[in-house]
Amino acid sequence: MNRPSVSRYILTFAILISFWYILSGRPEPFYVGSGIICCAIVTYISGDLLFRSEVSILESARTFIKFVFYIPKLLVAIIYANLDVAYRVLHPKMPIDPGFITVDTSFRGDVLRTAFANAITLTPGTVTVDVSDGRFVVHALVREAAEEDLLRERDMEHDLARVFGEESRPPSDETRGL
């Protein structure tokens, strides 16, 4: 593992100190000073954590910005998901048909898998239950609707794959063995 460069440390420190200032909100020298000391210690110990050394900062920034632009779409999906659940909760007959479905993806990156699992959890009637090697076990409140979304349309999968710069084709036999 190569050591993180100085700019990584500076960026980490800048983020930490701004977070400190937001939480404390006091400009007096004592508070700012203790903030600087604490942030310096944390930066020294875990400067490699926030910006991983094998990815360039420019690359991380690009991914982050693309993800920020993806958020509105996710928000719409979240609101729709909540209205859907609310409808099913309040409907007198409670029209649910729960069950498990399995979604196969070719995702490799940890962050991408986490983002996808969280996106599944936040969108209509589905919760990620288990992840192993790009295979997601999903519990769906309404099985048919979830199969339509996740297995046939795969909108969210394509969007996230574009954000994180990975391919999103369904895994063939060769990739499934990984």
Next chain:
Amino acid sequence: MLNLLNTLASICIIIGLFFMVVAAIGLVRFPDFYSRAHACGKCDTLGEGMMLLGFILYEGASLVSVKLLLLIIFIFVTSPTALHAIMHFAYTSGVKPWKKGDARE
């Protein structure tokens, strides 16, 4: 202008409360563990988010608003993760899911 903001804030808080109530009703009405987790995990996330958004609108531009905004981001990341952890544990320890047509508990 201030009135408009306050009205918007109230609307957001009321929508948030509505979703929290729905989550509570779902917790009682749904038949099994997994669907109950669905109800409270999801509606809680949006409910809390909307309420905090209402607080931000009420508070206006200040440091408190920034803190509330950070809270919203934190909740939107952690709430699905916690829900996933609970579901995963239930799944691996073999909690049987309810199927359509089964008797209600």
